[in-house]
Amino acid sequence: MSGTTAFYYSDDMLKYYFGPDHPFQPIRYRKIRDTLEEIGAFGHTLHLEEPRPARIDCLRMVHSSAYIDRVRELSEVGEGYLDRGDTPATPTLYQGALAVTGGTLAATEAVVKGVFTHGLNPAGGMHHAHPDRASGFCVFNDLAVAARLLQKRHGIERIAIIDIDGHHGDGTQHIFYNEKVLTISLHRYGKGFYPGTGSEREIGRGEGYGYAINVPLPANTPDEAYLYAYRKVVKEALDAYRPEFILHQFGTDAHFGDSLVDLSLTTKAYEGIAEFTHDLAHKYCDGRYVVTGGGGYNIDAARRVWAIATCAISGACPFEPEGLHHLQDSLIHTRHHFAAEDLNDKLEYLQKFVLPLIQ
Numbered sequence: 617m618s619g620t621t622a623f624y625y626s627d628d629m630l631k632y633y634f635g636p637d638h639p640f641q642p643i644r645y646r647k648i649r650d651t652l653e654e655i656g657a658f659g660h661t662l663h664l665e666e667p668r669p670a671r672i673d674c675l676r677m678v679h680s681s682a683y684i685d686r687v688r689e690l691s692e693v694g695e696g697y698l699d700r701g702d703t704p705a706t707p708t709l710y711q712g713a714l715a716v717t718g719g720t721l722a723a724t725e726a727v728v729k730g731v732f733t734h735g736l737n738p739a740g741g742m743h744h745a746h747p748d749r750a751s752g753f754c755v756f757n758d759l760a761v762a763a764r765l766l767q768k769r770h771g772i773e774r775i776a777i778i779d780i781d782g783h784h785g786d787g788t789q790h791i792f793y794n795e796k797v798l799t800i801s802l803h804r805y806g807k808g809f810y811p812g813t814g815s816e817r818e819i820g821r822g823e824g825y826g827y828a829i830n831v832p833l834p835a836n837t838p839d840e841a842y843l844y845a846y847r848k849v850v851k852e853a854l855d856a857y858r859p860e861f862i863l864h865q866f867g868t869d870a871h872f873g874d875s876l877v878d879l880s881l882t883t884k885a886y887e888g889i890a891e892f893t894h895d896l897a898h899k900y901c902d903g904r905y906v907v908t909g910g911g912g913y914n915i916d917a918a919r920r921v922w923a924i925a926t927c928a929i930s931g932a933c934p935f936e937p938e939g940l941h942h943l944q945d946s947l948i949h950t951r952h953h954f955a956a957e958d959l960n961d962k963l964e965y966l967q968k969f970v971l972p973l974i975q
């Protein structure tokens with residue numbers, strides 16, 4: 617595929633930091649960049665760019681001024697929590713959140729203006745953030761801000777937001793629940809699993825009826841079943857929706873080595889997801905495709921998954937595919953029970969009742 621890809625990174629993204637004992641560790645962003653440098657990925661088709669922090673007027677397209685002020689003030693104090701106990705307000709958090717959001721906005725602007733074909737931000741993907749509250753380590757919903765920027769400043773109407781994080785993209789879904797913005801989320805779903813939403817029966821409301829797609833996954837969902845569900849649902853939804861722009865939340869916590877989510881993906885599944893979605897972006901929207909990070913609590917898995925996906929999307933890897941072999945999972949993952957029939961039931965429901973609603 618032709619076109620160039622930008623990869624956004626700044627040291628300020630590392631300020632999105634909740635402390636040494638917190639599961640969320642932004643150092644993975646730097647490790648991803650370093651790995652890409654080591655394998656010689658930057659240069660011909662992949663460019664390393666440093667984004668500016670997000671501007672407050674952009675944040676206000678999604679978040680209330682009162683909430684933005686509260687984040688800044690609590691961060692200045694550097695104590696307490698932004699939610700009920702998952703998301704601590706640390707002294708650098710506000711600046712970090714602006715940097716992380718800035719990466720997604722810079723990628724989106726560059727792609728919509730045609731400066732780059734694809735934009736990648738290994739940070740961002742803060743899909744649990746709501747207009748007036750933080751949740752699940754997410755402060756500002758950069759995906760939603762990017763979508764609003766596309767709608768309001770660039771007249772883009774048909775936006776697809778695809779979310780492969782192991783957790784449901786509840787904040788993003790909530791923000792666009794009554795609109796024809798297509799949100800697709802595949803995630804672990806079950807009793808007591810955070811955030812508790814994301815059933816296949818949540819399908820949008822009003823104007824947005826049929827435009828929220830949820831694929832709840834049983835424990836231990838492996839590569840083949842995931843890729844089958846992903847290709848089927850995403851292709852069918854995008855065939856009907858014909859997006860002008862694709863935003864992809866590419867969290868890596870569905871990897872088998874991640875301790876926060878009990879799904880069983882390997883690096884091969886992520887490579888397949890990246891290739892498939894990249895192809896669809898060329899098919900529907902002249903390649904206009906922005907990919908953000910998300911969850912990823914196994915730092916080494918996140919690093920390898922993102923380096924592989926970046927090469928798949930940008931075509932930047934100067935070696936043959938075997939050249940990335942050292943980044944693929946080497947351990948054979950032990951199989952645990954996976955309720956395939958449960959997933960098939962959900963897919964049947966979506967196929968029968970939800971996907972036909974998209975126009």
Ligand SMILES: [Zn+2]
Binds near residue numbers: 617618619733734903
């Ligand atoms: Zn491309």
Ligand SMILES: [Zn+2]
Binds near residue numbers: 783867
């Ligand atoms: Zn997650």
